[in-house]
Amino acid sequence: MKITVSRDALVFLISKVASVVPQKPVIPILSNLLLEAKGSTLTLYVTDLTVSVRTSVEANIEREGQIALPAKRFFQLVKELTSNDIMIEVTDELVVVIHAGSSFFKLHGMNQSEFPFFPEISETLSLTFPAPQLKRLFTNSSFAAAKDDSRQALNGIFVRAKAREATFVATDGKRLAKIQAAIELAPEEEISSTIPLKAVEEMIRIMDDDLSVTLSFMEDKVALTSGVTTLVTKLIAGQFPDYERVIPDRSKMQPIHLHKEELVTLLKQIALFTSDVSQAVRFTFDRGRLDLEANHHEIGEGKVHMPVDYKDDTKVIALNPHFLLDILRHCKDEVIDFAMSDSFNPGSILDTTKSLYVIMPMRLSNDT
Template sequence: MKFVISTQEFNYLISRVLNVVSSKSTIPILSNILIEAKKGQLYLTATDLTVGVRCFTEAKIIEEGATTLPARRLGQLIRELTAVNIEFVTNDNDMTEIIADSSRFKLYGMNKNEYPQLPDLQEAHKFKINQSDLKEALYMTSFAVSREDNRYVLTGVNLSIKNGWATLVGTDGKRLAKTTLKVQAEPQVEGNYIVPLKAVEEIQKNLKDEGEAIVFLMKDKIALQLEEAIIITKLLTGEYPDVDRVIPQNPELKITLHREELSQLLKQVSLFTQEGSHSVKFTFTPGELKLVANTSDIGEGVVKMPVNYQGNKLDIAFNPNYFMDILRHSKSETVDLGLSDPFNPGIITESAEKKQKEDRGAIFVLMPMRLGEE
């Protein structure tokens, strides 16, 4: 194998696959990336047997071939090179010489035949989706995914396809984020797919703000094809909980809150919460919301803001970090908070104007915390 490529282009290419490479794999070849040069294109592939990424670009292919090279070592080397172009030459023993101006480096690789193949997508169902729509939908849901392995099915984003609509949900049992968007799918394309968080993050990294993507659906895998990349992942097994049961349908109270102002006040008052037991009391009185946090070893923080509330005094406590996460992942100027009482979940939705404009809107649900003694 022999090819020449710009250093900047190769550096960009390797950065797109490097995150997938496992740093603690018991299978040595999974610490490598597969490099293939054929038909004027250069392909880089990485996999950890759960998530696989293949990126490609045009290059000057002098001799077709393939090898695998240690991913992190190669990535570190390429980042340090100052040459405009680099040349790769691989011999029959999988030793690769990298030539950059007057510098020469040799890296020992492993045979390409030992590298796991990415699955065939020929038999998969597929649909098209705008990259920007998918990027935003994943951004608005993936933050709520559980990071705890003991809640296995909650460590991924749940994707449901039905009647040309895609519904994405992320939850860790304490908070929930849900959004729906239109997709270009045939009526018979439907199903439920739990996409692991690592794959979601890889997909988000590769999505752009324009253009379309093709999503391939299989029984135990899902793949996303972009212009210059393919991302394939195994799905999480198990049954995702019926989240609609915990989403409040008709909350008795609906309060409009200015997103930026509330976020700023929560940042201030959360400084007075205790590590491990974050809790801020929300007190609603006519025309006003008061946020209070106090701990015996830190002190007390009290902040206020005007709101359109006209009912009886209502006290409810929320985790401020979870609430700020929701506000950060919402895009509208104001959000609507729906409440029934201090013991049931609060529902946070984007302003009606945004939902009407985009024909969809995100729904966030937040479990309340136990109110402390006054």
């Protein structure tokens, strides 16, 4: 194998795939990337056995071939080079010789046969989105997903698509995000899959904003294609919870309009009077105002309020301010619609982008 490739193009590819390489690989070969030179294309492969990424760039190829290289060291070296072009040549002893201007390096590689095969992509059901839209769908839902929960189905984003609508849902049991988008599927086609959170984060990273991207769903995996880059990940097995059961019926509630930025400011202030053990803030809706109160026996007490257009009887609910701040950061509207029934049932927030957020109440006590 002997090639010459643009240093800038190679750095761009590295930015797409580097984070997939595991920090603590279960087998040594996973700390490597696979370089493949064929025709006029240089292709990079990385995998952690759950998420696999393939991306490519045009190169001047004098001799075709493959080699597995230590990914982190190769990535760091390429980023530090200043030459416009890099020449990469593999010797018979699995040593990679790298020339960049007047610089010369040798890097020991591994036999490509040890590197896992890239997953096969079969005929599938596919959804196509403008990249910025899919990024928004993932970003506005993924923050609510669980991290390392024993209930595996919660450690990802559930995607359901049927007819003219796709729904992206994530929950950790304390909050829930449900985002919807218009699509086109045949009447008999339906998608119901849970994508792992790490894969979603990698998908967001590899998408180019000026391209359309395609999600291709198979029986046990899903592929994202963005230009010359393809990511394939295993799907999470198991049943995603019946999330509709915890979404309040907003038709029976009068929404309360809240100015988002003012509420964010007050939440940041009052959150300083909570701790990891006691995170509840008391929300009291009274005629014309919202009072927020937190009380901690070791920290102190905080009370803030803001005017609101509320004319009903007093309502009280305790919420986690950090969870509510997460939701507000993903709302695009200046004024949000908050709805609640009582202290014991979830509150919900709706914005004009078809985004619905649910936040579970916390226990009210004398300290809150």
